[in-house]
Amino acid sequence: MSDLAAIEVPGFRGDVITPGHHDYDDARAVWNGAVKRRPRAIVRCGDTADVAAAVRFARDRDLEIAVRGGGHNVAGTAVCNDGIVIDLSTMRAVSVDPIERTALVQGGALWGDVDRETQAHGLATTGGIVGHTGVGGLTLGGGIGWLMRKHGLTVDNLVEAEVVTAEGETVRASTDDHPDLFWALRGGGGNFGVVSSFRFTLHPVGPTVLAGPVFWAAEDTTDVLRFYRELADGAPDELGTVIRLGTIPPLPVIDPDLHFRPAIAVASCYAGPVEDGERAVRALRHFGTPLVDLLGPTRYVEHQSALDDTVPHGWHYHWKATNLTGLSDTIIDIVANHSYDATSPRSYAAMFHLGGAVARSPRDATAYSGRDVDHNIIIDAAWLPEQDGTVGAAETAWAREFLDALEPHRAGVYVNFLDSDDDTSRVHEAYGDTNYRRLAEVKATYDPENVFHNNKNIPPAATAQ
Ligand SMILES: Cc1cc2nc3c(=O)[nH]c(=O)nc-3n(C[C@H](O)[C@H](O)[C@H](O)COP(=O)(O)OP(=O)(O)OC[C@H]3O[C@@H](n4cnc5c(N)ncnc54)[C@H](O)[C@@H]3O)c2cc1C
Secondary structure, three states, X not given: OOOHHHOOOOOOOOEEEOOOOOOHHHHHOOOOOOOOOOOOEEEXXXXXXXXXXXXXXXXXXXOOEEEEOOOOOOOOOOOOOOOEEEEOXXXXXXXXXXXOOEEEEXXXXXXXXXXXXXXXXXXXXXXXXXXXXXXXHHHHHOOOOOOHHHHOOOXXXXXXXXXXXXXXXXXXXXXXXXXHHHHHHOOOHHHOOEEEEXXXXXXXXXXXXXXXXXXXXXXXXXXXXXXXXXXXXXXXXXXXXXXXXXXXXXXXXXXXXXXOOXXXXXXXXXXXXXXXXXXXXXXXXXXXXXXXXXXXXXXXXXXXXXXXXXOOOOOEEEEEEEEEOOOOHHHHHXXXXXXXXXXXXXXXXXXXXXXXXXXXXXXXXXXXXXXXXXEEEEEEEEEOHHHOOHHHHHHHHHHHHHHHHOHXXXXXXXXXXXXXXXXXXXXXXXXXXXHHHHHHHHHHHHOOXXXXXXXXXXXXXXXXX
16 A cells, blocks of 8 residues: 555545645644654544544554644654554534533644633633643643643543544443543543544633733742742632743743743632732732732633743654652752753743642542642753754753652653653553553453554553553
């Protein structure tokens, strides 16, 4: 089979993009520019029937399958060498039912699409903090974001999913329908089928919220983190915060004199009345001597895209991540000592504050397991494509050494933050023994031949050893 374009994919009405097609290089590119794979074909699906046709076509011919949602996964699992990419990137429709407060979202939508449509009704669900991240991969891994402490993880808001299985059959998964599959989809990644649509619960949010970052000089990092530990401990569920340690990004809203200056930021989003938010962040804004304070009433939909330009498509990225046992003085010292050692001004570390509604669901409620940790960290090495070589190697080493230093303080990991060099033991680590075993059993039911393995793979139970 040298030319898939010449082959009729039975029942398929979308585009088949093969090498030589004018869109081929764009279509195989993913967010992480370091990932350069050459599939035999990218089959761009228009609807669920296309997805089913593509799965059956690839299966019948024993072709590798990669599934592309938003194409954002740092490990680049949305694209494979030699096989076919089931590309959902044109399946981005979002339809909101403002009475039921639900949104039906196609499997290739981005969070920016969801925020735009839901905020037209003053509603939202927990999504990622960067608008060009895909709903598909983020949801299937768990989904953490500004609203999670108030409204739960993205998977806690998932009501049902339409799934094309490894057999090419279309099923619905919910608490009533294929409940084992529904449990596994809520954190188990792309192991169980291709999700053509998700239905989420929505909540009133904004449209204006109190949100934005406050920056302090890097030298203040230890003090800021010790203060932040107390703030986070006593924070109401409405207050979502993310720490960013690196250089100040060159955003137009920030004084150019501060661009690229090493700094720590505490970014917030208050999911409640702005006046209550003002009270919740008052101490934060008055702590020490901020370099710049951008906290203020903001449209939620704008806040959700405020970071988009700081992590553009095409740069080269390498990630290391872990959940943390807490924010002890020792951990704070490690974070303060390593965060500013990167060579590239584009590299940074980020820490999410979890807890709240995330922690109130039992650990086995969904496949996502890390409900009992309050903080995680992602070490995000980033450099320009032309800096591959010395800078790329230095950044990768920085991220690995940073994680190594945190070794005694690790408490699991969020599966969506794993990179391509994180081995299967880290996938196991993401779920813990009990949830991992249960996932392997569900995998054996729905995908016993491990057709969907270009992901953070969980082999089916019989072969899991
Ligand atoms: C800049 C940036 C910011 C991020 N911020 C957050 C954040 O705030 N919160 C958070 O939780 N995560 C965040 N992430 C991590 C994110 O959750 C993962 O990268 C996730 O994999 C992205 O989903 P995607 O659909 O874009 O990925 P893709 O690369 O398209 O897909 C990754 C994998 O997910 C599976 N998949 C995707 N869509 C489907 C589908 N419809 N059906 C079946 N399988 C599918 C496939 O196995 C695929 O290999 C961020 C990532 C980036 C790069």
